[in-house]
Amino acid sequence: MNFIKAAASAAIAAVICSCAAISATADTFGEIIGTDGQGFEFTTVDASQDAEYLKYRHELFLQAASSNSPAGRIKSDFPELCAYGSYLTHDSRFDGMDRDFCIDVSQWQSYIDWKAVKASGIDNCIIRLGVRGYGSAGTLMIDDRYFENIRNAKAAGMNVGVYFYTQAISEAEAREEADYCAAALKDYSLELPVYYDIESVDYDYGRLDHAGLSYKQKTALCSAFCDRIESYGYQSGVYANLYWLTSLIDGPSLGMNYKTWVAAYLSSINYGGIYDMWQYSSQASIDGIYGNVDISVMYDVDYSPTTALKAELDGKKLSWNKANGADGYTVYGSNDGSSFTAAGDAEGCSFDITGSNYSFYRVAAYNYFAGKRHYGHNSNNVAVKTYSEMTEGLSVKRSGIDRVMLSWQPTDGAASYEVYTTDGSSTNLVGNTAETSFEISGKNLQEFRAYVRPYNADGIGGKVSEEIELPANTPSGIPSLERVGTKLVWTNVEDADGYIVTFSGISGVGETRVDGNSFYMDEERDGTYYVQAYIMLEGRKFRSEASNTIEFKGISYPPKGELVLDAGDGELVWNKIDDAQGYVVYEISADGEEIAVAVVNGCRYATDKLTGTVYSVRAYNSKDGKDFYTEMSNKVVVSLPEVTEAKLESFSGDTAIISWDGIEDCDEYRVYVDLGKGYKLYTSVKGTMAVIAGLKDAEFASVRVKGYSCKDDVVSYGAFSNQLYMIGTEDSRPQQEVFSFEDLLK
Known part of the structure; x- marks a missing residue:
């Protein structure tokens, strides 16, 4: 060249x-x-x-x-x-x-x-x-x-x-x-x-x-x-x-x-x-x-169409006159007649508003030019005839594999219903019906919620119903498994048709179908047990996830373990012992006599005469018609007054300092902290002040204090103090139950 x-x-x-040097930038x-x-x-x-x-x-x-x-x-x-x-x-066209x-x-x-x-x-x-x-x-x-x-x-x-x-x-x-x-x-x-x-x-x-x-x-x-x-x-x-x-x-x-x-x-x-x-x-x-x-x-050339548009609505069909030279049209919807959002595009001069939930519509023509849409003026606003009824009473049940039947109460004035599913990010119209039920099918239905919108005889939509979660083929919950002696018990799963107990041990692996909520383990078979709920659909079992596992290594007679008794608000509580079939609660009289007052399966006993009475408890199990008992637990009495006026002295960084009024004849104080999932024992102190750390990332934190003393083998407790909120308030507490001793016993 x-x-x-x-x-x-x-x-x-x-x-x-003389020019400045031409060079590459940095x-x-x-x-x-x-x-x-x-x-x-x-x-x-x-x-x-x-x-x-x-x-x-x-x-x-x-x-x-x-x-x-x-x-x-x-x-x-x-x-x-x-x-x-x-x-x-300049050219006159730009005047x-x-x-x-x-x-x-x-x-x-x-x-x-x-x-x-x-x-x-x-x-x-x-x-x-x-x-x-x-x-x-x-x-x-x-x-x-x-x-x-x-x-x-x-x-x-x-x-x-x-x-x-x-x-x-x-x-x-x-x-x-x-x-x-x-x-x-x-x-x-x-x-x-x-x-x-x-x-x-x-x-x-x-x-x-x-x-x-x-x-x-x-x-x-x-x-x-x-x-x-x-x-x-x-x-x-x-x-x-x-x-x-x-x-x-x-x-x-x-x-x-x-x-x-x-x-x-x-x-x-x-x-x-x-x-x-x-x-x-x-x-x-x-x-x-x-x-x-x-x-x-x-x-500043205007490339937008200049034809004035007039829109009208006939049932579900929005239509308008043609704009000369327009490449297309955008339809906008609004619920208040002032704030409009795009509802869809149209190449011709009509738009079906089925599935759109707006009360007002308008349209604007555009020319697509140089990579951009240039819009003309909006048409007049068109109001949709209103129908304000809302479908209520939604319920759902499984109707087969990957199929559920959605049902609802009849809606006043409704001639038909549209059924929608949503996963939170997208919404789909799955069908319409004149009945008050509709079958929805598809994979992973549990990832979706469904709702219904009624339509009157003029095709005008009412208010959408509340959403309802769709169930999977599997049960909606997972059993929580516990051992009571040689018996396994688990929580009920509401929609389960039954339960399957699985055993794994040296002798092999086996499954047993159970209709109720309990199962007796074989004392001769050591191993691991877990439970699954199941649902029968079209001859097939669909199982939940497995429960927690229970390790079983035989059973000890009497039950092996030491019982530690504590007192809460109006009840006695104690730790669980695996080999126990139940627990006997005793009142201890002034002369030391042990009087059995209750036999319970759980680890708590409520009584309205807790204050001033000395109690003890022991666990038992049975074999061949004979009962075997553990040693008696410690003795407990609620005799001290409650700790009053727990106060927050300071809070800095992730550490709180609290104090409370002292109790006469109290040996120590137990401090319980709740981070939103129930109270747990945090520390025991002899004075009337405690330092609570580790609160940096907590969204909620409260504390309660009670005093105790020990004399002649009897632990004397006081009632709990006020709830002191260090972070948050009662309204912001994730778990509304004031006190749960179940957390203390696990």
Whole structure:
């Protein structure tokens, strides 16, 4: 390829040498992955392959020649004149439209002080992103100052667009250039379009000039680039001069679909195609930029449809008149007639509102142009006839494998019902019926909730019902397993048809189906037991997850373990012993006689005569008609007064300090802390103050205190203090039960 043959004059050489050095920014040019996953190796511009460098050198030559001639000195104020465009005659089609100015820059402007540019009154800029080399290789190259310019221009508050100088000779290469731009733009948003700069190489011949492409083929390059860049979500545009737009590409046709930026260094232009930006000079002088810079005037062209729309509603069909030239319509819905959201799009002039739950609708026409929808005025608001009834009494039961039957009470005035399912992120209409039941089928139904909306005879929807969770094929709960001597007992699962007890041990693995909530273990078989609830559907068992496991290693007679008795609010509580079949509660008389007053299976005994009476308890089991008992537990009496006025002294970081009033004859105090899951013994102290730590991440924390003493083998307790809330209040407590000794016994 031949370059400029003539040697540069001394004047141009002097100008080039006096310019600031052109160099890459500090950004690292490496592989960058675009939004479509395409990777590009970004390399800086080779000036010998950059057609715009030829124009840059020519501009320097003209500047040097002008500054050394009388005519040039006379015209020294011309760049300032260009900056304001006062000599331009604008096309009458733009009468009454807002106008603004825009500069376009590349690395050949060297460093730019974008704050100074902004302060000068220029708000818009088009930054060169890159070029395709005009040599036969057609290398894609990034502008050396692209990343610096886009970052600093946006930081200065400029409205930013970009352009790419093409030398593509096929539609595939044009799309590749769009992918390249998208990769370089992936971290940036744009206020202005991505322009496709298509032109001949000035002062030399480029690969596009030599390609011999037809008028139609060169037009197709522009469409290929613009369509591809719009697929990434950017506005698109074509930059070309008047000759290209009228003779080498179909400018008027392109202008119907993409923004058009016309280059014509004239005081007025006569171009019949649609355009909204005119580059009228390359001689502007702008604060913050060294040397001259290209400048354009921007017209605030309205691309939206102008036809006034009138909407009306007939049953479920919203319809309106046609807007001339509209590409489509968007329907909006509102519940209050003022705040509207998009309900859907339509290509024709009607929209079915079935499934939409709005009280008002309106529509707007749009034109899709340069990667963006341009909307006309909204139509009138159309009110939906109201029907305010709500379906109630929803219930659900399994009707088969992956099938459930939803039922509800009849709704006044309802002629039909729509049934919906939702998983919280998406909602689906699964059917409609005139009955008061509907079968829903599908996998993983337990992940969904269902609701119903009634419709009257006019097709107007009422209020949606409350949502109901759909059941899985498996039971809704998991049994909780406990051992009582040789007996396993578990909690009931409401919808279970039965239970399966599984044993695993040295003797093998076995399963037993049980209808009730208990099972006797074989004393001769040591091993592990667990329980599953099941449901029968179409002859198949669907099991819940397994319960907790119970390790069984025979049974000891009498039960093995030591009982520790405690007193709560109106009840006795004690620890569980695995081998026990039950527990006997005793009152201890003044002369020491042990009087059995109750036999219980659990680990608690409630009585209204707890205060002042000494109690003890022991566990038992039976074999071959004979009972075996443990040693008696410690003796307990509630005789001390309650601890009053527990107070929070300080709270810092994750640590609280509390205090309380002392009790006469009290040996120690037990401090119980609740973090929202029940009270647990935290510490025992002899004084009337305690430090409670580890509260940094707690959302709720409360404390209660009770005193105790020990004399002659009897533990004397007092009643509990007030609940002291260290974090949160009674209303914010996750577990509303005031005190649960079950937590203490586990």
